[in-house]
Amino acid sequence: MNWIAIGSITDIPRRGARCVDTPEGKIAIFRTADDQVYAIDDHCPHRGGPLSQGIVHGAAVTCPLHNWVISLETGKALGADEGVVRTIPVKVDGERLFLALEALASRAA
Amino acid sequence: MTEKLVIIGNGMAPGRMLEHLLEKAPGRYQVTIFNAEPRVNYDRIMLSPVLSGEKDYEEIIIHGDGWYIKHEITLYKGHKIVVIDRQAKTVTSDHGVSEPYDKLVIATGSVPFIIPVPGNNLPGVLTYRDLDDVRAMMLAAQSRAKAVVIGGGLLGLEAAAGLNAQGMDVTVLHVMPTLMERQLDPAAGYLLQRAVEERGIKVITKANTQAITGNGKVEQIELADGTIIPATLVVMAVGIRPNAALAKEAGIAVNRGIVVDAGMRSNDPDIFALGECAEVNGMVYGLVAPLYEMARVAASQLAGDEAAAFVHSDTPTKLKVTGIELFSLGDFAEGEDRQEIVLRDAAAGVYKRLVLRDDRIIGTVLYGETGDGAWFNDLKKKQTDISEMRDTLIFGQSYQGGAPLDPMAAVAALPDDAEICGCNGVCKGKITGAITAKGLTSLDDVRAHTKASASCGSCTGLVEKLMVLTIGDKYNPATVQPMCGCTTLGHDEVRRLIKAKGLKTIPAVMQELEWITSCGCAKCRPALNYYLVCDWPDDYADDYQSRFVNERVHANIQKDGTYSVVPRMWGGVTNAAELRAIADVVDKFEIPMVKVTGGQRIDMLGIRKEDLPAVWADLGQAGFVSGHAYAKGLRTVKTCVGSDWCRFGTQDSTGLGIRIEKFMWGSWTPAKVKMAVSGCPRNCAEATCKDVGVICVDSGYEIHFAGAAGLDIKGTEVLGLVKTEDEALEHIVALTQMYREQGRYLERIYKWAKRIGIPEIKRQIMDDADKRKAYYERFVFSQKFAQVDPWSERVSGKDKHEFRPMASVGFAEAAE
Numbered sequence: 001m002n003w004i005a006i007g008s009i010t011d012i013p014r015r016g017a018r019c020v021d022t023p024e025g026k027i028a029i030f031r032t033a034d035d036q037v038y039a040i041d042d043h044c045p046h047r048g049g050p051l052s053q054g055i056v057h058g059a060a061v062t063c064p065l066h067n068w069v070i071s072l073e074t075g076k077a078l079g080a081d082e083g084v085v086r087t088i089p090v091k092v093d094g095e096r097l098f099l100a101l102e103a104l105a106s107r108a109a
Numbered sequence: 110m111t112e113k114l115v116i117i118g119n120g121m122a123p124g125r126m127l128e129h130l131l132e133k134a135p136g137r138y139q140v141t142i143f144n145a146e147p148r149v150n151y152d153r154i155m156l157s158p159v160l161s162g163e164k165d166y167e168e169i170i171i172h173g174d175g176w177y178i179k180h181e182i183t184l185y186k187g188h189k190i191v192v193i194d195r196q197a198k199t200v201t202s203d204h205g206v207s208e209p210y211d212k213l214v215i216a217t218g219s220v221p222f223i224i225p226v227p228g229n230n231l232p233g234v235l236t237y238r239d240l241d242d243v244r245a246m247m248l249a250a251q252s253r254a255k256a257v258v259i260g261g262g263l264l265g266l267e268a269a270a271g272l273n274a275q276g277m278d279v280t281v282l283h284v285m286p287t288l289m290e291r292q293l294d295p296a297a298g299y300l301l302q303r304a305v306e307e308r309g310i311k312v313i314t315k316a317n318t319q320a321i322t323g324n325g326k327v328e329q330i331e332l333a334d335g336t337i338i339p340a341t342l343v344v345m346a347v348g349i350r351p352n353a354a355l356a357k358e359a360g361i362a363v364n365r366g367i368v369v370d371a372g373m374r375s376n377d378p379d380i381f382a383l384g385e386c387a388e389v390n391g392m393v394y395g396l397v398a399p400l401y402e403m404a405r406v407a408a409s410q411l412a413g414d415e416a417a418a419f420v421h422s423d424t425p426t427k428l429k430v431t432g433i434e435l436f437s438l439g440d441f442a443e444g445e446d447r448q449e450i451v452l453r454d455a456a457a458g459v460y461k462r463l464v465l466r467d468d469r470i471i472g473t474v475l476y477g478e479t480g481d482g483a484w485f486n487d488l489k490k491k492q493t494d495i496s497e498m499r500d501t502l503i504f505g506q507s508y509q510g511g512a513p514l515d516p517m518a519a520v521a522a523l524p525d526d527a528e529i530c531g532c533n534g535v536c537k538g539k540i541t542g543a544i545t546a547k548g549l550t551s552l553d554d555v556r557a558h559t560k561a562s563a564s565c566g567s568c569t570g571l572v573e574k575l576m577v578l579t580i581g582d583k584y585n586p587a588t589v590q591p592m593c594g595c596t597t598l599g600h601d602e603v604r605r606l607i608k609a610k611g612l613k614t615i616p617a618v619m620q621e622l623e624w625i626t627s628c629g630c631a632k633c634r635p636a637l638n639y640y641l642v643c644d645w646p647d648d649y650a651d652d653y654q655s656r657f658v659n660e661r662v663h664a665n666i667q668k669d670g671t672y673s674v675v676p677r678m679w680g681g682v683t684n685a686a687e688l689r690a691i692a693d694v695v696d697k698f699e700i701p702m703v704k705v706t707g708g709q710r711i712d713m714l715g716i717r718k719e720d721l722p723a724v725w726a727d728l729g730q731a732g733f734v735s736g737h738a739y740a741k742g743l744r745t746v747k748t749c750v751g752s753d754w755c756r757f758g759t760q761d762s763t764g765l766g767i768r769i770e771k772f773m774w775g776s777w778t779p780a781k782v783k784m785a786v787s788g789c790p791r792n793c794a795e796a797t798c799k800d801v802g803v804i805c806v807d808s809g810y811e812i813h814f815a816g817a818a819g820l821d822i823k824g825t826e827v828l829g830l831v832k833t834e835d836e837a838l839e840h841i842v843a844l845t846q847m848y849r850e851q852g853r854y855l856e857r858i859y860k861w862a863k864r865i866g867i868p869e870i871k872r873q874i875m876d877d878a879d880k881r882k883a884y885y886e887r888f889v890f891s892q893k894f895a896q897v898d899p900w901s902e903r904v905s906g907k908d909k910h911e912f913r914p915m916a917s918v919g920f921a922e923a924a925e
Contacts, residue, residue, distance in 0.1 A: 034627075057630045065666070
């Protein structure tokens with residue numbers, strides 16, 4: 001698998017997120033309190049809210065628009081809500097972060 | 110045929126006896142109770158939380174009026190029995206009611222000991238015994254500033270903490286060298302004294318009171334060493350003595366208390382005594398556990414079980430002062446045949462001491478961390494040989510045999526006969542058995558069926574853990590609405606504990622208050638962040654990751670993920686230069702929508718997040734600062750043109766509005782705060798539907814609050830009329846600070862006011878100048894740290910990462 005370097009884990013605050021701009025939209029990269037890193041589309045399955053702007057708790061994020069809670073591991077809405085957002089493989093090598101290239105390319109193609 | 114049972118006194122002991130009796134011999138007796146207090150049976154142990162304001166009287170009632178009706182018991186409230194005629198077998202009350210008896214139970218309790226010094230009968234000298242005393246203290250706390258509590262024992266310290274919580278300046282006088290010397294060794298007494306002093310309560314030990322003096326009421330206390338302490342309220346809490354006078358007059362054998370045998374029977378076989386007035390085997394008792402044991406025995410005897418007998422047992426002592434953990438049990442005096450194990454952790458404020466004899470625990474003092482109290486109590490009760498685990502004994506149950514247990518596992522590991530509720534002598538097996546057998550799902554149910562945690566309540570946490578262990582998710586924890594799914598605590602408890610335990614970070618709150626989740630959720634984190642910002646303005650570092658996005662990026666997120674920006678226009682006043690700057694910004698950044706807000710300022714909508722710092726930079730050049738239109742904080746102060754322009758204006762409403770806004774901007778509040786100032790009662794600024802509003806009148810400024818014009822519509826309440834602009838500002842600031850300190854996160858002022866009560870708010874802000882001043886000063890202090898323009902900070906580079914993408918990935922890279 002090919003990986004694209006997107007920066008360092010230290011670029012993202014703990015319990016926070018940053019975005020990576022891609023041709024088909026933003027991908028939100030999350031860093032949890034215990035330094036797990038996840039990548040999902042920055043687009044809530046409910047009304048398209050920017051998930052990267054939400055409050056990160058455990059391995060989940062609460063959407064800033066209407067408080068849907070999305071699992072960072074599976075991309076699925078938690079609780080009573082139903083919906084799923086695409087997850088993108090992300091690799092941590094030391095401090096450096098890589099996004100899975102093929103996942104992007106396949107979408108771009 | 111039913112026999113007539115008369116009970117003199119309606120405290121906790123006879124109340125419990127009746128419960129047992131109704132269970133063991135229903136219908137055997139026709140019961141009549143005479144209560145000198147004009148009320149039903151309530152939990153006297155919980156008076157301290159009532160005094161500190163943590164509970165209401167209604168919450169501590171054990172048997173409501175309905176209970177007496179249901180069981181066909183006649184209760185004479187406010188009737189004091191003055192005569193027992195043993196020949197005629199009747200009692201007579203001070204209101205002239207006579208009642209014959211077949212069996213009589215005397216439960217007259219105790220009377221507080223009044224130290225024999227001059228002035229001990231002056232108005233302002235109180236004891237701490239019943240609800241009337243508590244009400245008198247709470248009343249005194251309203252208007253009087255200085256209180257002295259004589260007695261540094263359990264009761265005295267609880268009284269002191271309660272009065273302190275009511276806002277009084279409290280000094281404790283204790284005649285011995287260390288506090289609670291009957292329950293604590295000197296080391297623990299010292300730690301306790303330090304903790305008490307940290308709350309702002311002064312402690313004077315070896316204090317020998319010589320006189321209480323004053324002109325018609327208490328003014329000061331004089332000590333034997335010549336020290337003079339000013340005081341307007343004196344509470345005597347130096348001890349109690351059995352109230353046996355009535356029995357003595359009736360010719361019943363009385364020593365220290367009413368002498369009874371192990372069956373609670375006096376020397377008159379038809380007369381029983383129990384509770385604090387009874388003396389059994391030469392001992393009198395004041396803690397609830399032995400009194401309940403007496404109740405059980407007396408009920409059995411009355412039901413015909415003549416074998417029932419009272420057996421002495423040691424009772425653990427706990428102090429009911431929020432934030433002070435203390436446990437003491439048994440005998441801890443030093444002696445040649447005894448060894449001790451001591452653990453001190455000064456940094457954590459923990460002190461533990463076990464006193465051993467022949468490898469068995471005979472006494473325990475725990476301070477700062479009392480979780481193992483139940484386990485040590487169990488080891489002592491069973492006289493377990495501890496030689497095998499001696500090295501790790503003091504570290505508690507979790508260290509015995511392998512890895513430390515979490516609190517839940519520690520409870521799971523307790524044996525079935527381990528005592529959980531000391532007050533009521535309820536063991537683990539009885540609780541779990543009742544939960545399973547009766548299908549109990551709420552704490553109240555468990556209390557009703559087992560009595561566990563139904564008295565002092567300090568074992569509530571243990572009982573709740575047992576419920577979770579037994580029924581898991583079916584446990585329905587709270588009548589209090591918890592903050593969120595991460596905790597069982599409600600907002601008020603969390604706020605109280607943050608202050609009481611001095612918790613200054615979100616991880617500390619979650620650790621100490623046993624959050625269920627590792628890092629909270631989107632509900633509790635912003636709330637905790639606000640509480641910490643409010644309570645520790647100088648110490649706490651704002652946790653941006655716990656703020657909702659609007660407060661993190663200082664703009665309002667819109668449905669398409671863009672933001673809107675509202676600069677401050679003080680009092681709604683602007684000028685050509687400002688308007689020109691806004692117009693330029695709108696052109697430069699191609700801002701699609703410009704809108705005048707309801708709060709008299711201008712909103713620019715549709716700004717891309719990346720552009721925010723540049724927009725702010727340009728606005729800042731023109732002198733604009735953030736309008737906090739996104740904040741749970743002060744938003745706008747809307748004004749009319751007032752006496753400067755309006756022919757009806759009575760005061761400079763515009764000037765006052767601007768002054769308030771400049772004074773209060775930047776402050777965080779539980780929910781948004783919108784204000785307005787109208788220059789006359791025509792009220793063009795619509796001040797009477799705002800969180801806080803002012804209506805100017807000829808004679809001054811009428812301050813309004815608790816209005817709403819959103820989800821709910823509600824006109825304001827009048828706080829009061831003040832004469833000058835300075836006073837208006839002070840009152841408004843104090844009111845806001847009171848709300849900041851007491852409001853629940855996201856609770857608007859009108860909801861908070863409804864919960865607290867308008868009269869109480871008026872009392873604190875309008876009538877109590879000291880309190881108002883103190884609120885005002887705390888607000889001013891916190892503003893030192895709050896009045897920083899967040900926009901200019903970000904223009905200077907703060908939180909850069911917020912406004913830039915981490916990386917951009919093009920097609921070329923993706924295709925490589």
